[in-house]
Amino acid sequence: MKHPFQLILSTGNLLFTATKNELYVFDLKSGNKIGEWIDTFDSTETIKEKVKKEQERQLKENESKKSKTESLEEDEPTKKKRKSNNSEPKIPTPGEGAPTIYNYIRSLKLSNDEKSLIIITDSDKSGIVFKLDLSNKNNGNILKLIKRQPFPKRPNVIVTSNDDSEIVMGDKFGDVYKIQINDPELKKLDSESDPLLGHVSMLTDLIVTKQDNDQEFIITTDRDEHIRISKFPSSFIIDKFLFGHESFISNIVIPKFNNNQLLISGGGDNFITLWNWVKGEELDRFQLDDLIKPHLNELHLTPSRFQNEENNLKEYCVSKIVALEKINSIAVLIESTNQLFIIKISDNFQKLELDKSIQFDSNIVTITASYEKVFVGLDNDSNLLTSIDIETREIDQSNDIINKVQENYSVEVNSRDEFYPLYTTYQLRKRSEH
Amino acid sequence: MSEIIKQEKKLNRNELQKLQSENYAKRQNYRQEREELRKNLKHVRIDQEFLTNDKENNDNDKIELPKKRFYRQRAHSNPFSDHRLEYPISPNHMDWSKFYPYYYDEINNKMNKQVTIADIGCGFGGLMVDLSPEFPNNLILGMEIRVQVTNYVEDRIIALRQQNLNNDSTNYQNINVIRGNAMKFLPNFFQKSQLEKIFFCFPDPHFKQRKHKARIVTNTLLSEYAYVLKEGGIIYTITDVLDLHEWMVKHLDQHPLFERLDEVFEKNDKCVEIMTYSTEEGKKVERNKGQKYIKCYKRLPNP
Numbered sequence: 001m002k003h004p005f006q007l008i009l010s011t012g013n014l015l016f017t018a019t020k021n022e023l024y025v026f027d028l029k030s031g032n033k034i035g036e037w038i039d040t041f042d043s044t045e046t047i048k049e050k051v052k053k054e055q056e057r058q059l060k061e062n063e064s065k066k067s068k069t070e071s072l073e074e075d076e077p078t079k080k081k082r083k084s085n086n087s088e089p090k091i092p093t094p095g096e097g098a099p100t101i102y103n104y105i106r107s108l109k110l111s112n113d114e115k116s117l118i119i120i121t122d123s124d125k126s127g128i129v130f131k132l133d134l135s136n137k138n139n140g141n142i143l144k145l146i147k148r149q150p151f152p153k154r155p156n157v158i159v160t161s162n163d164d165s166e167i168v169m170g171d172k173f174g175d176v177y178k179i180q181i182n183d184p185e186l187k188k189l190d191s192e193s194d195p196l197l198g199h200v201s202m203l204t205d206l207i208v209t210k211q212d213n214d215q216e217f218i219i220t221t222d223r224d225e226h227i228r229i230s231k232f233p234s235s236f237i238i239d240k241f242l243f244g245h246e247s248f249i250s251n252i253v254i255p256k257f258n259n260n261q262l263l264i265s266g267g268g269d270n271f272i273t274l275w276n277w278v279k280g281e282e283l284d285r286f287q288l289d290d291l292i293k294p295h296l297n298e299l300h301l302t303p304s305r306f307q308n309e310e311n312n313l314k315e316y317c318v319s320k321i322v323a324l325e326k327i328n329s330i331a332v333l334i335e336s337t338n339q340l341f342i343i344k345i346s347d348n349f350q351k352l353e354l355d356k357s358i359q360f361d362s363n364i365v366t367i368t369a370s371y372e373k374v375f376v377g378l379d380n381d382s383n384l385l386t387s388i389d390i391e392t393r394e395i396d397q398s399n400d401i402i403n404k405v406q407e408n409y410s411v412e413v414n415s416r417d418e419f420y421p422l423y424t425t426y427q428l429r430k431r432s433e434h
Numbered sequence: 435m436s437e438i439i440k441q442e443k444k445l446n447r448n449e450l451q452k453l454q455s456e457n458y459a460k461r462q463n464y465r466q467e468r469e470e471l472r473k474n475l476k477h478v479r480i481d482q483e484f485l486t487n488d489k490e491n492n493d494n495d496k497i498e499l500p501k502k503r504f505y506r507q508r509a510h511s512n513p514f515s516d517h518r519l520e521y522p523i524s525p526n527h528m529d530w531s532k533f534y535p536y537y538y539d540e541i542n543n544k545m546n547k548q549v550t551i552a553d554i555g556c557g558f559g560g561l562m563v564d565l566s567p568e569f570p571n572n573l574i575l576g577m578e579i580r581v582q583v584t585n586y587v588e589d590r591i592i593a594l595r596q597q598n599l600n601n602d603s604t605n606y607q608n609i610n611v612i613r614g615n616a617m618k619f620l621p622n623f624f625q626k627s628q629l630e631k632i633f634f635c636f637p638d639p640h641f642k643q644r645k646h647k648a649r650i651v652t653n654t655l656l657s658e659y660a661y662v663l664k665e666g667g668i669i670y671t672i673t674d675v676l677d678l679h680e681w682m683v684k685h686l687d688q689h690p691l692f693e694r695l696d697e698v699f700e701k702n703d704k705c706v707e708i709m710t711y712s713t714e715e716g717k718k719v720e721r722n723k724g725q726k727y728i729k730c731y732k733r734l735p736n737p
Binding site: 174 | 523660
């Protein structure tokens with residue numbers, strides 16, 4: 001059976017998909033596979049290097065300790081033989097019962113000019129930039145790797161700056177770095193490098209945008225309910241916070257309509273919020289409870305440690321919001337459900353209003369939108385991908401291209417047990433005990 | 435012979451255990467008593483009216499100052515973990531009247547004053563207690579992440595307020611404490627440009643390099659402090675750890691929104707003096723004849 005797509009991204013003409021460590025590009029005119037890249041990075045070398053560094057540090061520390069004690073007890077003959085410490089560093093192997101390490105592609109993003117693709121790999125904690133070389137369409141691969149920049153901590157989200165000259169990356173430690181794309185040198189980043197800005201919490205989403213007057217801003221969100229707006233690139237000036245969320249934030253979107261002034265945010269709360277981020281105003285809150293409660297399943301049960309006696313406590317979270325530019329709407333996905341909500345931004349961009357709720361045969365893994373279509377990645381044995389026409393908000397019934405894409409996609413597994421994690425957003429929920 | 439020693443040892447151990455459990459019970463009792471008192475009085479307006487109402491209960495007894503030894507706790511707390519903290523959704527959601535009931539205008543349903551001085555990691559509250567009479571027109575808030583230490587400061591403030599009801603110079607109505615994680619949630623408490631002074635007194639040094647991000651002064655956190663500080667507001671730092679001092683100076687020097695203040699300022703500023711001699715940690719360093727390193731920085735206007 002085929003592994004469901006973990007991530008999809010579409011421009012309208014192209015469809016990018018990521019599954020495990022494999023990245024594919026499909027042509028949406030023909031359904032042909034026109035690009036592929038597989039992350040073959042072997043992490044043992046970097047781990048080896050790290051272990052060696054740590055070993056050296058410890059040796060140094062022991063040495064200085066020893067020299068201290070020795071100077072105190074100089075008369076004592078040192079009977080103990082020193083271990084020869086020049087042995088090769090051992091690569092630690094996870095013991096039995098250790099959680100599986102999944103090295104997958106964590107994020108797919110396009111540059112603003114749609115000429116580059118930026119992804120995150122878990123294996124070496126890198127941000128990777130590909131140039132899309134469409135002239136190479138017929139030779140099989142339009143992806144041309146131009147930069148692979150490792151980061152000190154695992155990147156969580158990556159975008160390009162407004163002029164596409166830099167990549168801006170936020171990591172799980174809460175720090176944001178920016179790197180020149182065209183600089184052929186890789187930047188040496190370590191724990192001592194100064195980030196652009198930082199939260200004391202995991203960074204969950206990030207947008208670099210600008211206002212009409214060309215003033216640029218960087219908007220960052222974290223697990224601690226914060227949406228922070230700082231100036232860019234002088235990000236030491238915090239402009240404002242958007243307060244209102246009571247649980248983690250997983251997604252923010254700035255649609256292009258209404259001059260980039262709107263922002264929609266969602267996450268662990270039972271609502272999504274519409275903001276005018278330029279004014280710092282909350283415009284509307286859209287409650288999800290009534291809509292989604294009938295569609296929750298056993299995947300939404302609260303973990304046993306936090307469960308009630310009746311064992312019926314359920315939690316859900318928003319895992320993806322995408323803007324539908326053509327119809328002034330957004331599509332909202334609640335994790336591990338088979339529903340997709342199309343929500344209209346109505347009343348002169350002041351209100352969120354349900355337009356349509358679309359049901360699928362199986363749970364939705366991920367979504368993406370182009371100008372004309374919403375593409376939906378499904379957790380299904382036979383049908384992994386489907387599309388919705390934005391004009392009619394109907395599922396496309398006969399879709400040869402989509403079928404062809406599925407035919408040409410071939411990440412095979414033997415059973416569901418071999419699936420990589422498809423639903424991960426819920427892990428962001430905070431569970432404090434003291 | 436050895437038997438006797440053994441027996442003696444056993445006896446000692448038993449005695450020790452007994453003593454320990456006695457101490458434990460004593461501490462528990464003490465904490466419980468104090469907790470009840472705290473629950474009742476934490477958010478109460480302690481003033482003349484309170485005194486007359488309370489007479490029958492207390493026979494005009496003064497509430498004793500809390501004893502520090504009953505509030506001992508591990509000295510460190512991980513600022514990155516998800517503690518069960520109470521913090522407002524936004525500064526507008528913060529009910530300050532509970533903390534400074536004396537400054538609450540019931541008729542207009544609003545506070546007369548805003549908090550303008552923050553002591554981050556206030557510990558046992560020594561700095562605030564000494565700042566209180568010096569800044570009678572400012573509200574001062576201490577933030578502390580350790581539960582027992584926060585309880586101590588709360589009890590201390592309740593006692594001080596009650597004991598000093600008729601004291602003209604200060605009645606400690608302008609100080610209070612909150613259990614919180616300032617590294618994560620400072621902007622949830624304070625509006626942009628609300629604060630005039632922020633104190634970092636003897637912060638946790640986090641010696642290991644990999645722990646440096648846990649330090650209270652980092653270039654990323656400084657941007658948040660700059661956000662809550664108004665132009666011309668001052669950050670005070672003091673520590674007895676040279677390495678940490680150099681770290682703080684380096685980052686504050688680098689930050690575009692802060693400017694170092696000179697020694698003339700340090701000599702003439704009363705806060706510097708109070709900070710140097712009044713905190714518990716400062717007194718400890720004094721006793722041990724340790725060195726204290728001080729630097730103050732001014733918030734510059736946004737470029």
